[in-house]
Amino acid sequence: MAILTARKTTKRFGGLVAVDELDVEIKEKSIHSIIGPNGAGKTTFFNCVTGFYRPEEGQILLDSKSLVGLMPDQIVRLGIARTYQNIRLFPILTAMENVLVGLHCHLRANYFGIVAGLPSTRKEEKDATEEAKRLLRFVNLAGKGDLMAKNLPYGEQRRLEIARALATKPKLLLLDEPTAGMNPSETQTMMDFIRHLRDEVGITILLIEHQMRVVMGISETVTVLDYGKKIAEGTPEEIKKNPKVIEAYLGKGGAAEAQRVAA
């Protein structure tokens, strides 16, 4: 059962076709990776899904609801959250506030409730604070809620960004290079964490990743993009052997070389 379906999605920037008639199906509760050389259109695809860009052609469906033309704030309410390749926290808000902003779309307080300090508003705010604390504990940031986001170390910023995304209670979580700049042991922790998210919390994960160890280690399906086109899709095992993929990464000569080595 597919949670997210892209049909012939095309996004152009002037003459450049960044995403070219892309067909992808993300199965519910799967961990799905998108890989490809730099400039292959991976992040552009993410931006199309989350509503930052509007694809010129094609469809993107969440369950069976079309996402094309919706604003980012509407899409996140439907249950798609994301993190960014270069961490984009709210730098001078505290870690706690960052997570609370993530909870924004689930809070109901309106202007007059806030100013009048209605009991329902107060209770909601209290519950939200509890929930934010729980999320911080969940990503192992307990007790760091009062620190400013930009003063956290790199790895913690990555985790905080995930906590903020989780606060929106997503069905589908888009992770853009979650292990970028991490050392092997941090990478391993992150992989375990992603698996935990899927297994225990039941969130479908779509991730862009460059570290092959991560891609091959945790994903069930891998989609390979090159110049905006899908050139291969399958299990990690299938992808490893696919000559087109090797060619895209290593060039024609490289592919031949690799086959010779494999033979």
Add this chain to the structure above:
Amino acid sequence: MTRLLTLWKHGVMTGLLGGLITVLLSLMGMVEAFSQRQIVSGVLSMDQALLGVAVVFVGYLAAKRTTSSQPLWVVINTLTCGFVTAAMLMLLLVIGHVINLRAVFVNASPVLYELLSFGYGFESAPLLFVAAPLCALFAGILYLLPGAFRKMSLVSLTCIIGAGVLQDMLRPTLAAWESLADVSEWIFSANGLTEQGATVLFIVISLVTLFWSFKGEAVKTGYQGLPAAGQKGLRWTGIAVLLVVLFILPQILGLFLSEVLTIVGLYVLLGLGLNIVVGYAGLLDLGYVAFFAIGAYVTAILTSPELGFFNLSFWQALPFAVLVGIVFGVLLGIPVLKMRGDYLAIATLGFGEIIRIMVLSDFLRPWLGGAQGIGKIPKASIAGFEFGMPQEIYYLIVAGCFLVIFISLRLRDSRLGRAWKAMREDEDVAQAMGINLVATKLLAFGTGAAFSALSGAIFATKLTSVYPHSMNVMISINILCVIIVGGMGSIPGVIVGAAALVGLPELLREFAEYRLLVYGFALVVMMLVRPEGLWPEAVRRREFHEDIEETEPAPSTASASS
């Protein structure tokens, strides 16, 4: 030898800087203008204090920049600094003695030369070489003192100079209390503090600051050690005391100072509104005065018998003024929804001017009074009590401030306040977190406009008339300065900023000529030394503090790369 020169270099450099500053102060005429006033009667005049403070400042710089940690070198450098400064002033005197500088520098008058040579004529000028190095040496000693004592000396000296400068305000205030009249006579002479008054003040303030330096922590921990109920009780007591003080303040201060307070209060209202738009939501609005004008004009149109349309009372007109303000805030917000940063600033700047020029236009003259404005706006009154005098209008403004502070506080710690701050930090990500940018921005514009319109309405009934020329773009800029100097996004910061940028210049009106100069200088220094503002939000304060710790070794790398 080169090592000695490097050690010595900063003394000479800062001395040159000091010379430059003091010569400029002299040639601009500030020294002469300030000479009429005494800080401590017969001992220290204000021009001497001005030059002295300048020399102490560069002396402190010299001490701080000394690369050797040996006290001897600090002393040598500060003395050098003072000596060089004195030499440059001496040069000015000599040149002025030989050639007539007045053709170019209007202020290079014989009076100035006399002041610079301590009033004894040209022959006594070498006294400069004693006075300036002494001032600089004092700065050096300050630098070498332990923190608590340095703070003590600086605070008490600042207080003395402050008391001397503001004596016109303090003396009548003290004299208004029967029992304090004698004290006031004892501390203040007709011009400046008395010698014994200054001494006693110095000692008292020193002791208080010393006590706070050593015991302040204990008091704070004691407060934090109290049970929650006790803390709450203390806080409420504090608020009650504040309320009582605010209530009796205009009675103590008298007419002129109450007038100053009302102006500060109006700026606090405006600042709190702009704080929501700029400080929280990060929407740089330079046409903010437009809503002030709308509030004032709606009140005028609805109440003034001069136009004779409605003749409502102030209280009946007030909701309409605020409502129309909100409507315009939202309407003017719609076209600029997609704009960011500089573009937004320019567009809103245009709005401010459009409103002002529309009010001035002949077309709208029958309704808005054109350049003549609208007069005869009735005073506000409750149950027969009329808010007529500044002392009475003060209560109206304080009530308005409390209301606006209350709303600001509630909004700040809410879902909406967080949405605003998130939008300020990163608009795209905020949207991806489910924040509806259109609604959130319009709420910010609307709230800001409402506060501003409230301020405008009170302004109209305070002056009982409104004129288009009191709604110019300088007001927008001033309000922006208030929140920047106070600390972006900080509610107490707005109050401190308004007091510093609006209140102080009102009190120092006699130096009107130099007001803008000092204002500009203060802004530049502020941005260099304390960019987070006078009273920043707790989080931001921490941020800048941590930055300082992190970047402590930065100056050496910077100088190495240059």
